[in-house]
Every structure is written in C-alpha cells, then in structure tokens.
Amino acid sequence: MSDAETVMSGQETKIVIAGFGGQGVVVAGNIIARACVIEGRNVTGMISYGAEMRGGTANATVVISEGEIASPVVETPDMAIIMNQPSLDKFEPVIAGGGLLILNTSLVDRRPHRDDLRAVQIAASQIAHELGNVRVANIVALGAFIRKTKLLRPASVEQAIADLFASKKAALVELNIRALNEGMARLVEAS
Amino acid sequence: MKILLKGNEVMCEAAIQAGCRFFAGYPITPQNEVPEYMSHRMPAVGGAFVQAESEIAAINMLFGASAAGARCMTSSSSPGISLKQEGISYITAAELPCVIANMQRGGPGLGNIRASQADYWQAVKGGGHGDYRLIVLGPSTLPELYTLTMNAFDYADHYRNPVLILGDGILGQMAEPVELTPYAPVVDLPEKDFVLDGCAGRKPRVIKTLYLRPALELVHRNELLQAKYDKISSELSLFEEIETADAELIVAAYGITARIAKGAVRTARRNGLKVGMIRPITLWPFPEEPFMRAARTAEKFLVVEMSNGQFIEDVKLATACRRPVEFLGKGGGWYPTPEAIFEKISTMCEKSLAD
Amino acid sequence: MEFERPTTLLETRTHYCPGCGHGIVHRLVAEVIDELGIRERTIGTAPVGCAVLLYDYFNCDIIECAHGRPPAVATGLKRVLPDRIVFTYQGDGDLAAIGTSETIHTANRGENITAIFVNNAVYGMTGGQMAPTTLLGQSTTTSPDGRGLNHEGPPLKVCELLASLDGVTYLERVAVSTAKDTIKARKAIRKAFVNQIEGKGYSLVEVLSMCPTDWKLSPQQGVDFVNHQMKKVFPLGVYKDRS
Amino acid sequence: MADIKIDKDRCKGCCLCVAECPRGNIRMAELLNDAGQPYAEIVDTDNCTGCALCCQMCPDLAIAIGPKKPAPDKAPGSV
Numbered sequence: 001m002s003d004a005e006t007v008m009s010g011q012e013t014k015i016v017i018a019g020f021g022g023q024g025v026v027v028a029g030n031i032i033a034r035a036c037v038i039e040g041r042n043v044t045g046m047i048s049y050g051a052e053m054r055g056g057t058a059n060a061t062v063v064i065s066e067g068e069i070a071s072p073v074v075e076t077p078d079m080a081i082i083m084n085q086p087s088l089d090k091f092e093p094v095i096a097g098g099g100l101l102i103l104n105t106s107l108v109d110r111r112p113h114r115d116d117l118r119a120v121q122i123a124a125s126q127i128a129h130e131l132g133n134v135r136v137a138n139i140v141a142l143g144a145f146i147r148k149t150k151l152l153r154p155a156s157v158e159q160a161i162a163d164l165f166a167s168k169k170a171a172l173v174e175l176n177i178r179a180l181n182e183g184m185a186r187l188v189e190a191s
Numbered sequence: 192m193k194i195l196l197k198g199n200e201v202m203c204e205a206a207i208q209a210g211c212r213f214f215a216g217y218p219i220t221p222q223n224e225v226p227e228y229m230s231h232r233m234p235a236v237g238g239a240f241v242q243a244e245s246e247i248a249a250i251n252m253l254f255g256a257s258a259a260g261a262r263c264m265t266s267s268s269s270p271g272i273s274l275k276q277e278g279i280s281y282i283t284a285a286e287l288p289c290v291i292a293n294m295q296r297g298g299p300g301l302g303n304i305r306a307s308q309a310d311y312w313q314a315v316k317g318g319g320h321g322d323y324r325l326i327v328l329g330p331s332t333l334p335e336l337y338t339l340t341m342n343a344f345d346y347a348d349h350y351r352n353p354v355l356i357l358g359d360g361i362l363g364q365m366a367e368p369v370e371l372t373p374y375a376p377v378v379d380l381p382e383k384d385f386v387l388d389g390c391a392g393r394k395p396r397v398i399k400t401l402y403l404r405p406a407l408e409l410v411h412r413n414e415l416l417q418a419k420y421d422k423i424s425s426e427l428s429l430f431e432e433i434e435t436a437d438a439e440l441i442v443a444a445y446g447i448t449a450r451i452a453k454g455a456v457r458t459a460r461r462n463g464l465k466v467g468m469i470r471p472i473t474l475w476p477f478p479e480e481p482f483m484r485a486a487r488t489a490e491k492f493l494v495v496e497m498s499n500g501q502f503i504e505d506v507k508l509a510t511a512c513r514r515p516v517e518f519l520g521k522g523g524g525w526y527p528t529p530e531a532i533f534e535k536i537s538t539m540c541e542k543s544l545a546d
Numbered sequence: 547m548e549f550e551r552p553t554t555l556l557e558t559r560t561h562y563c564p565g566c567g568h569g570i571v572h573r574l575v576a577e578v579i580d581e582l583g584i585r586e587r588t589i590g591t592a593p594v595g596c597a598v599l600l601y602d603y604f605n606c607d608i609i610e611c612a613h614g615r616p617p618a619v620a621t622g623l624k625r626v627l628p629d630r631i632v633f634t635y636q637g638d639g640d641l642a643a644i645g646t647s648e649t650i651h652t653a654n655r656g657e658n659i660t661a662i663f664v665n666n667a668v669y670g671m672t673g674g675q676m677a678p679t680t681l682l683g684q685s686t687t688t689s690p691d692g693r694g695l696n697h698e699g700p701p702l703k704v705c706e707l708l709a710s711l712d713g714v715t716y717l718e719r720v721a722v723s724t725a726k727d728t729i730k731a732r733k734a735i736r737k738a739f740v741n742q743i744e745g746k747g748y749s750l751v752e753v754l755s756m757c758p759t760d761w762k763l764s765p766q767q768g769v770d771f772v773n774h775q776m777k778k779v780f781p782l783g784v785y786k787d788r789s
Numbered sequence: 790m791a792d793i794k795i796d797k798d799r800c801k802g803c804c805l806c807v808a809e810c811p812r813g814n815i816r817m818a819e820l821l822n823d824a825g826q827p828y829a830e831i832v833d834t835d836n837c838t839g840c841a842l843c844c845q846m847c848p849d850l851a852i853a854i855g856p857k858k859p860a861p862d863k864a865p866g867s868v
Binding site: 037 | 194195361364365367368451453454455526529
Binding site: 548549550551555559560562563564565566567568569570573722724725728729758765766769 | 799801802803804805808809826841842843844845846847848849850852853854855856857
C-alpha cells in the first residue's frame with residue numbers, strides 16, 4: 001500500500017459485488033446504496049456497463065462515506081461480495097490489504113490465496129435454492145455481508161428491499177427478506 | 192427526500208421538471224438510460240419522444256421542435272455528438288434554444304465506452320462550421336447535474352442559444368442520492384417571439400441561416416452573434432473555489448475529474464500542504480477571473496483532465512502563462528484516482544520546497 | 547375560368563430560370579393551401595438546393611433546413627404542434643441523396659406530414675451535377691460521359707422505393723410538363739394535404755419537373771425531355787394509397 | 790371572350806404558354822421587358838376562351854384571367 005493510499009483511506013468504504021450476469025449483483029449494489037440513502041449517508045454506486053457487461057463477470061461497486069465522496073470509481077475495494085469463482089480470480093488481487101471477502105461457497109471452489117484478507121463463507125446459492133429460488137442468492141450473501149460488517153442496519157436493508165420490489169408481488173419482498181435473514185444467520189467465519 | 196438515481200436519469204428528470212417536452216435521440220453507450228427514461232416519461236407528461244434514425248436526424252428534429260416553441264433536448268456520447276455538429280451549427284446560427292448532453296466516452300473513432308473528457312475542444316471551441324459558441328456546463332456531481340440541467344434550459348431560452356451539458360460516462364452511469372427540488376427559473380425568460388406556429392393574426396415568420404445578399408449581410412449577422420457571445424461572457428461565469436486564498440498550488444479540473452481531484456486536495460490540506468482548487472462550472476464562457484486572481488498569489492498550477500491536454504490550454508490562457516502549469520491526464524478512457532492526484536500534488540509541493 | 551395569384555404566394559419574382567418547373571410547383575402548393583384555408587396554420591420547410599429561397603416566395607411560416615434534413619425538422623415541428631400543417635419541399639439531392647435516411651424513416655414512422663418532392667434529374671443550384679435521379683446515359687457535369695449502369699448505378703426511384711414501406715399512406719408521381727399534367731399534379735398535392743388534415747399520415751407527391759438550364763436545353767426542349775425521357779423511367783401514377 | 794392579361798415584367802420568356810395555347814393565341818413580343826427578357830403577349834384578346842392552360846404552364850404567374858364578362862341575358866350573380 002502506497003503512502004497515498006494510507007493517507008486517503010479510512011474515510012470511504014469501498015465495496016464490490018461481483019458474479020456472473022443474472023446473479024443479481026446490480027440489485028445487491030442497489031439495495032446497499034438505497035439502505036445508505038435511508039440512513040442519510042453519502043453513497044455512490046456504479047455498475048459495469050455496455051459491452052463490458054456481456055463479457056462474463058458483472059460487478060457493481062458502492063462507496064459509502066460520512067464525508068464527501070471523491071471518486072465513485074472503485075479500484076481497490078475494501079470489501080467484496082464474491083458470487084462465483086471468476087470473480088474471486090478477478091478481484092482478489094486488487095482488494096485493499098486487510099480487506100474482507102464474502103464468498104459464495106456454492107460457486108467458489110477455492111480459498112483466497114492472500115493471507116492478508118479476512119473471509120466469510122456463505123453457501124448463498126445453496127441456501128437460496130432451499131428457499132425456493134436460486135435467484136435470491138445475492139440477498140443471502142448480502143445478509144452475511146451486513147451481519148459481518150455491521151455497516152448497515154438490517155431494518156434499513158429490509159426497507160430498501162421493500163422499496164425496490166414495491167411494484168412487484170408482496171411474496172417477492174417476503175422471500176427476499178427471508179433470504180436476508182438466512183444469510184445473516186448462516187454465515188461461517190473462514191478459518 | 193433524496194432518491195437514488197443514475198446520472199443519466201437525474202438529467203432526464205431535471206429536464207422534465209424544467210418543462211422539456213420534446214426529446215429526440217439515438218442509443219449509444221454510456222447514455223442509453225437517457226432515451227430509455229425519456230421514452231416512458233415524456234409521454235407521461237404530455238411531451239413527445241422520438242427515437243431518431245440517426246444523431247443527425249435527432250438534432251434536426253430539435254431544430255424543428257425548438258422552432259415550434261418547445262423546450263427540447265437531445266443527448267448522446269462522443270461519436271454521436273460528432274454527427275450532431277451539423278445541426279448544432281444551424282441551430283446556433285438560427286439562434287434557437289435547446290439543450291444537448293454529451294456523456295463523453297473514449298475516442299477518437301469508435302474509441303471505447305469508458306469515461307473520457309476528450310471532447311472538450313469540440314464543446315468549447317467549435318465542432319461544427321462557422322464562428323459560433325455554445326454555452327457549456329460541466330457538472331461534477333449528480334445533485335449539480337440535476338440543477339445545472341434545469342438551469343441549462345433557462346440559459347438556452349434567455350440567450351436563445353444551445354446549451355451543452357458536458358458530462359462523461361462516469362457521471363452518466365454512477366448513482367448518487369439526489370433531492371429532486373422543484374424547478375424555478377434562474378434567469379429572465381423572454382417571450383418566444385420567433386416561434387413558427389402558423390401565421391394566424393401576425394405576419395409570417397422565417398427561420399433561416401442563409402444570408403446571400405447584400406454581400407455584407409452575413410458579416411453583420413456574425414457581428415450580432417459575436418455581440419451576444421460577448422454579453423454571455425460578461426454575464427455568465429460559474430465556478431467553485433476551494434481554499435485558494437493561501438494556496439501555493441492550485442489544482443484546476445472540471446466535471447467528474449474535479450470531483451475526484453477535490454478528494455486529493457482535501458487530503459493534501461490534511462497533510463499540511465497549501466493546495467487549493469478552481470473548478471470551472473461554465474466551460475464556455477470560461478471563468479477567467481478566479482484564475483487571473485490565483486495567478487497573482489499561487490506559485491504553480493496543476494491541471495487534471497481525462498484527455499491529452501485540451502482543458503489545460505484554457506487554464507494557460509486564463510492565467511496568461513504567468514505561472515507554470517503542470518499536467519496530469521490521458522485520453523482513451525483513463526481516469527485519475529484521488530491517490531494519483533495526491534501523489535502528483537505531493538511531488539509538486541516537494542519540488543517547490545527544494546527550489 | 548378565373549386565374550389569379552394565390553394569396554399564399556408573395557408578389558416577389560422568383561430567382562428561377564426561364565422554364566424551370568419550381569415556379570409551377572410553388573403555385574400548385576400555394577393554391578392548395580389557399581383552397582383548404584390553412585395558410586395561417588401551415589409551416590413549410592425549405593430545402594437546400596434551388597428551392598432554398600422558398601421563404602422569399604411563400605406567405606406562411608417557413609423554416610430553412612440543412613441539406614436533406616427537412617423531414618427531421620418537420621418531425622420536430624409536427625410532434626410539438628400536431629394540429630398545424632407541416633410540409634416539406636425538397637429536390638432530388640435533398641430528398642433522395644443526402645437526406646435519404648431522413649426521408650425513409652420519416653415516411654416509415656408515418657409522420658403526419660406532406661412531402662413535395664421535385665425531381666428534375668439534376669443538381670440545379672450547384673450547377674448541373676449528377677443527381678440520384680439522373681437518367682442512364684444522361685450527361686451532367688459530374689457524369690460527363692453519361693450516367694453509367696456500372697459506375698453510378700441506375701436512377702433511384704423514390705415512389706417505388708417508399709411504396710414498400712408499410713408506414714406510408716399516399717404516394718403519387720405527377721409531372722408539370724403539360725397543362726393537363728399540371729392539373730393532375732394539383733389534385734395529387736391537394737390529396738396529400740387533405741390526408742394530413744385528416745390525420746392519415748405520411749403523403750409524398752413526386753413531381754417530375756424541368757431544369758432546362760442544367761439540361762442545356764431550351765424551355766420547350768425541357769418539357770419534351772420530361773415527356774419523352776423522364777416519364778419512361780419514372781412512370782406517372784399512384785404508387786400507394788391507403789387513405 | 791376572357792379577361793386575360795400577361796404581366797410582361799414577370800415574364801421570363803420561356804414560351805411554355807405559347808406552345809400550350811390551343812388557339813395559337815400567344816406569341817413572343819418583339820420588344821424586351823424591363824428585365825431585358827423577351828416576353829409573351831396575347832395575339833387577340835377576343836380570341837381567348839379563358840381555358841387557362843397557359844396559366845397552368847406559366848412558372849412565373851405572369852398570366853392572369855379575370856372573371857368572365859357576364860353574358861348580356863344574365864343578371865350579375867345569377868347561376
């Protein structure tokens with residue numbers, strides 16, 4: 001870590017959510033950002049877009065800060081929600097030292113190579129499947145994320161989910177909130 | 192209440208709040224959310240949305256819509272803006288108000304879809320043919336994109352001139368909470384006495400840009416336009432200054448780059464470095480006054496831009512080259528990190544101490 | 547039979563050459579506007595080409611456009627003011643070369659406008675260069691040996707081309723090379739305006755017209771060229787009518 | 790007999806009217822108009838039926854035909 005990074009860090013929390021298209025990484029990023037708005041915090045969000053989006057991995061990044069956010073572009077995330085193996089390969093090298101990984105062990109088949117990272121395991125896709133819809137794996141992982149980081153209040157995340165799916169069926173909101181709670185309950189600290 | 196929207200959507204909502212009732216555009220990344228958003232919002236507010244067959248058609252549809260009296264807008268990204276230059280020249284010559292957004296991407300050519308600021312010259316110096324000027328606004332956050340887009344319609348109507356919102360792929364694609372405040376005009380809005388709506392109860396009107404006879408008619412026409420541009424220059428100058436009073440080093444940047452640079456300037460201050468920043472908000476007219484002032488007190492300048500040295504020329508002009516101006520920038524989709532800018536600032540400050 | 551200047555045309559003498567068909571087409575359009583009583587709610591678009599000075603002759607609101615762009619400008623006008631009458635007046639270069647894209651898409655969107663297309667098989671204003679509608683073998687300043695099938699390709703047939711578009715309401719090709727043709731042309735132009743008034747969509751009237759100067763012919767020979775050469779390549783008639 | 794008039798100063802001398810007149814009742818004048826153009830003139834006003842074919846072909850609106858003079862046995866305004 002350069003001197004500059006040392007000087008700059010500490011004010012902003014930079015998060016990446018990465019997986020393959022269809023795993024809901026953009027939705028997960030959106031929920032985190034909306035929860036921040038509910039809590040009155042400064043936040044920016046970005047997603048990979050256009051041709052990039054069709055290239056395999058999709059990712060969303062969120063920056064949260066108590067002060068002004070300088071760049072919405074995240075190069076060295078402090079935290080990563082990793083939904084599949086290619087995303088671990090892509091992001092592990094760029095996570096800030098001491099950073100946190102939330103690993104979807106259903107689709108990530110190795111441990112991180114770096115020993116300066118913390119990791120939490122959650123069988124997000126498996127749990128989502130048990131809940132009846134594999135597409136809520138993102139929310140299961142999100143549950144593990146907020147339980148581990150305590151960055152957001154569960155109530156604000158639940159509110160964000162309710163807001164986001166307001167136009168959809170009530171059952172969908174309920175399923176996502178169950179997924180969130182399962183994720184909070186079933187995370188495993190990596191040894 | 193703040194809501195979370197993407198930059199492209201923030202801009203659309205601001206336009207609608209400001210009474211924009213005609214939008215024509217053509218999809219191009221990274222501004223696709225604009226036509227998508229407008230396609231459902233425009234009809235909902237009783238306006239018209241047209242997905243044009245080309246950027247050329249889109250800007251010419253604005254030529255017609257503006258002549259018909261509507262507040263109107265088009266948006267695109269760099270290669271598409273190049274195509275619009277013909278229409279922009281005509282609209283400027285005809286003195287019709289409209290708002291054009293450029294969410295810049297990497298160039299030249301098809302380039303890439305990453306953010307860029309390489310259309311600065313095209314925006315502030317020309318692009319189309321003839322001696323004309325666009326009012327160019329460079330928002331650096333989404334709340335500012337919201338207010339400046341509403342203001343853009345006012346400036347366009349007030350000066351009867353197209354206003355260009357010079358954004359970039361990051362600004363268009365990022366999401367940030369924005370308070371959707373109600374629209375209120377920021378300048379006097381003259382009656383539109385040029386509108387073509389049929390000549391009932393009045394003499395027929397002509398909107399034209401051809402001046403063949405007498406021989407000097409176009410010269411006089413140009414003189415009138417230049418007088419208007421002089422008036423705009425004397426009246427419109429928007430900028431943000433950060434800790435410039437005692438600054439030894441002044442960072443100059445606009446748009447998203449300025450937002451990123453601001454983080455670096457704050458860090459520099461926390462580290463005891465006497466660094467300030469000037470962020471032009473109107474890129475044309477260029478706010479020369481804060482630069483002239485800073486050139487008297489600061490020792491040197493640093494320009495940061497996402498292009499290979501375009502904006503720097505205006506900084507050098509505004510400071511009359513009285514102080515050294517260093518450069519941090521690249522084209523083609525490169526963007527600076529706050530860390531990289533801080534490192535450059537540190538190096539420049541150390542060099543000052545060594546001198 | 548009375549015959550007087552329509553009020554939609556100003557007294558101004560036109561800049562057109564002796565025997566040029568534009569003057570006739572201007573009159574026909576103006577007469578139709580008069581007859582339908584729509585002068586005070588009509589907005590015309592002027593092209594680039596010989597008819598660029600349209601605004602000096604028509605006694606109604608006019609916007610002069612970039613080359614080929616009148617259909618796009620008309621789209622903007624009409625979408626903002628759907629109860630006004632909007633027409634484009636375009637030559638072959640404007641409508642069928644530089645503005646082909648705007649023409650096709652405006653037609654296919656079924657924009658409720660009226661297009662008057664003056665086809666004289668040559669570029670008049672710039673001095674007699676080849677047009678998209680120049681006939682095979684016809685020599686121009688940029689096809690000095692005559693338009694060739696292999697290099698320049700055959701002439702573009704606008705009515706035939708647009709007839710394949712489902713969005714189009716009415717297409718007719720007429721001429722102004724005889725008095726009888728002129729009377730028919732007026733009827734077609736009238737229908738194209740009535741369609742718009744009735745909200746029926748895109749109508750285009752292609753008018754075969756004379757350009758004796760750039761054809762290097764006398765006015766009488768110009769009329770003969772339309773009657774004996776152009777009509778063979780561009781047959782007159784209704785190409786589409788779903789009004 | 791029709792009330793036909795040719796405005797010689799609007800005429801550009803293209804002769805399209807001359808060719809169109811079914812009665813051969815239009816010819817080119819020997820003099821030039823104010824614009825230095827040859828212009829068309831009516832041979833015999835009494836010989837004009839008011840068919841207006843000449844007007845149809847005139848690109849310069851130089852020919853006007855006024856209302857037909859009422860026949861002596863009909864009152865003005867009657868059909």
